[in-house]
Amino acid sequence: MTRRQFMAAGAMASAAWAAGCSSHRGPWESLTERQAQTLAAICDQIVPADDYPSASQAGVVTYIDRQLARHYRRHRKAYALGLEQADSIGATRCGVRLAQASPPQQLQVVMAIEQQNAAFFDLVRKHTLEGYYGSPRHGGNRDAVSWRMLGVSQPPLLGRAQYDLSKGPRS
């Protein structure tokens, strides 16, 4: 890399950082607040809370939201349609949006989504489990909570890991 390229890359990186800070879209990069709430309700049925956090508590919505702006850009439309459909199924069954339904109702709605829109459900299931059990650096699995749940320590060998696995360049 020449010095010029290096400076240009640095300038672009800091511009991107600044853009991220001044976003007017709220906390989400890809989703609307309403979409995020619906998604959280679905994710929390896939990985519900027990003595360890649920998917959304561990940051899985953040994970999916970030990836919809990056590696999963191609799935944005599927999410927009699928989440809208989830809300309409919720409205038909419970009279409210999915996020506002009671937990047993949410389970019924998510089972209905699995039946009626299997492709979308499989996508959300895959992304939720990735986010929950994958590397903390992408926003899900906050504090490596799923790894602690499974009894796999982090870092694996104290004093040997040169990297803080939760920091550094994000996806």
Next chain:
Amino acid sequence: MKRVHAVIVGAGAAGGIVAKQLSSAGLTVVLLERGPWYTAADCRKDDLRNQRTTVLGNAFGPEDEGNPRVWIDARGAAHIVLPSEGSYQNNAACVGGGTLSYGAMAWRFLPQDFRMRSTYGAPEGSSLEDWPIGYDDLEPFYDQAEYEIGVSGDDSPTPFHSPRRRSLPMPPLPPNREFAILEPAAKRLGLHPFPIPMLRNSVPYNGRGPCMRCRWCVGFACEVDAKNGSQNTVIPAALATGNCELRTRSMVKEILTDNRGRARGVSYFDANGRLQEQLSDIVVVSACAIESARLLLNSKSRLFPNGLGNRYDQVGRNLQGHHYTGALGFFDFDTYDDIGPGASIAVTDYNHGTPGLCGGGLLANEFIRLPIHTLDRLPPGTPRWGPGHKQAMRAWHRRTIIVMGPTQQIPTAEGRVTLDPWVKDRWGLPVARLQGNSHPHTFEIGEVQAARAAAWLKEAGAMQTALMAGRPEIVSSGQHQAGTCRMGDDPRASVVNRYCRLHDVDNVFVIDGSVHVNNGGFNPVLTIMAIAYFASDALLRSWKGTSFRS
């Protein structure tokens, strides 16, 4: 650009070795690699983005942008596939190629693997063939690879290993828990288990330290540089001769030929996307089976209208890799000890000699699993989501063992690489189009192997086992890709001769897994390395000082 003796396309397992052998002998070499040079600092230990789990992309290339391939499915429909998708059959695009991030099993093929057709006969519809060379031809070069790249292990406990002149340069890593569980069980079954030979330092070797036994192994660059690939052995040695220049981010467009039908060099797009010409006396293609075939097919000219070396329509045929099968065992005690690389014990009793089967394959325990790998490897009947799935993850992540192995793949001429007539990559070059499948006998062997794996796990105390054996409708190639520029004595039925030289063009060589006639029941990298030493040796013996004469 200054003319050199040799241009080598691809800085992977084979290309790195050829670069070192030629430059050490005094030839001037330019080594072209389409990817960058990563270091241990690029390890990153990212469970979602590495070279094995690619849900967020490949860590070591190629990028998803601008590098498509086309896959023709069993019904004939074409799909544009991206490098992070399985049907792309990716290996890697970086200095070191697959050896930067591989699991690093270091198998020698068995003598029978070079004589498959004469041992078993070719199943109808297959293109099973004998190699033009035998195990004895390669033995000295297997040895050279084991010592120069660095292999740890010990195959003395089994009679089912190839004859060797001396033991491996490093002892095996100390056994992990899976080894301790599986070894006595295998012995009770009358098998001959032994530690897997690995291109991984178990003790300090070659100026680098030993494996620190972490969880992030196969698919990752090694944080402590204990995994031996071409990027930390032969390529630095080649550069140290002063005769070799490595150019990264350089994508070769075509091999240039003169009007007498000899190669005069290559044209390539440099790191800034500018088209360059590098003239040379010799061109060595070491781009891995799919890309090597693609480059030959893309090198069209008046004398070679169907691509270089493709006079008899052989380039790209016999694409193969390995059909992996095995079994997953569930135990009522912890089998997981968080000690990498995890894969530790193997048997080669089943590679040959089963009546009714054309070969077999090794069986070994799988590499250490990350939580992400357990998601769909739970006992049959486990809920796919919800509290049941979460509980099952907690119950089973530390209590499974996978035994599996690469089944000897029975190739077909229809499993092949061609050029897609429409899809182009970011440089405007026609991309590889993959089609066909292995011969169905491959899957029959695989099913027998899976049952054997399950029996081993049960003997080791598994409460329950699940077979992992399918009949995929896609030719397996991926990181074990091979076969597309078959080695042979008959120019009508093969692409290169026994010394990896094109039958058609006497100063072009294909030196990588492409030349494998079949791919053995073993991970192929050590054989790729041995062939690189073997072919370099033959090339240098016919090199006449300042130019190459046949």
